[in-house]
Amino acid sequence: MLFSLNELAFLALATTACAHQGDSCNEKTAPTQIRLAYAGTNGMSVSWNTNQQLQRPTVTFGSSEHRLSRSASSETSITYESSSTWNNHVTLTDLAPDTKYFYMPMCGNQTYSFTTARKVGSPEPYKFAMVGDMGTFGPDGLSTTVGKGAANPLQPGAMTTIQSLNSLKSSYDFIWHVGDIAYADAWLKEEKGGYITPLNTSDNGAVYDRILNDFYNEVEEISSDTPYMVSPGNHEANCDNGSNLTICVAGQTNFTGFRAHWNMPSAQSGGLENFWYSFDHGMVHYVQFNTETDFPNAPDLPGGSANEDAGPFAPNGTQLEWLKRDLASVDREKTPWIIAAGHRPWYMSSQPGCTDCQAAFEPLLLKYGVDLVLSGHVHYYDRQAAVENGTTQEITNNPTAPWYITNGAGGHYDGLDTPDPTLAPTSRKVVVEYGWSLFTVHNCTHLTTEFIASGNGSVLDTATLVKHRKCCWE
């Protein structure tokens, strides 16, 4: 069944016992899980959760920390069955590009800040962070111990990936989390493994909800001042980790929490909710596509290979038509780089990858000259060559095909994967460590990736893509 966010908001209202005459602040309206997302180069989405519905979520903001002279609001909070919290989304508009603003969600007691996206076509170099497959850390997720059947606990004293990302956040403009967020659906595995006890499938999804809240609270130290862009991954689909959908309560199926929690810039880019969208930032056009549903043989669709029974979320063909239109409209003089992300990779060191994803997306990525494709899903760092229909090109010699980097090493309860000893011919570097990626966009011809080990911040891989083209601003 297809719900828009507005419809979800209506459902939220319909399940509320009493109408609110106005919002008064109390401990239940205190903002938590504050998170930002780009909303065009002159906008910013501010989202947060409360333990009570707000009739009119409002953010005050301004260019001075001591004078939050402007305000913006939205219709109401939204929630869903089994959720202990309400999601609030307010989009601030008419902002100047690359400018610092201060803000405070209603009923807050502290001021936060953000910097808007760089002007489209700005030639200034910058960095962005990418992480994949990152769950909650601590007693409900990845820690220094594991339960039965799990592996790869954190080393004592090692930083978690969230701590590592936070320690270096002044170096990058935004984070792109390319799917598999929080791993709340690991609750069953954790209970069966004796990691969290007792095994209880009759708690109306309470532990799933708790793990989601754990994650969003943990990541808030980054997402409250750094835009946090997200992709749908298979672990957003349902509560059951692909095992037995009948144990999921209604609010924990079909990407419901993912749809309610985030506010990606699909309205600004003609996309769909948090599933597919694009945004510009300086020299780069960023494109998010959805490898889970909404294309032929998508793995999470009813009857699909992942057994998730999710989606579709739009009429047949909508996503691919949008992707084609979006890529065709890019002004390469302003944004010479196109970087795309989708959760499931198809070029991987350990085959097979998502061949149905490849059939759907690769022709368009090739046709429109996408420079770099980012993925997660595989739980290690897996840098590939530039590849066209299986044929490799070297990244230092002006490839015409996209360069593929997969990094699903953010860390979650299930640990890391083990690559096959025989690597695919497209493979260039594999690192089996918890970590995240830092990208530097130097100019219109050079783009560097670094793989950062979360535990100690060391750089375990670096590579630079070189394009032979003239920058239009030279």
Ligand SMILES: [Fe+2]
């Ligand atoms: Fe995944």
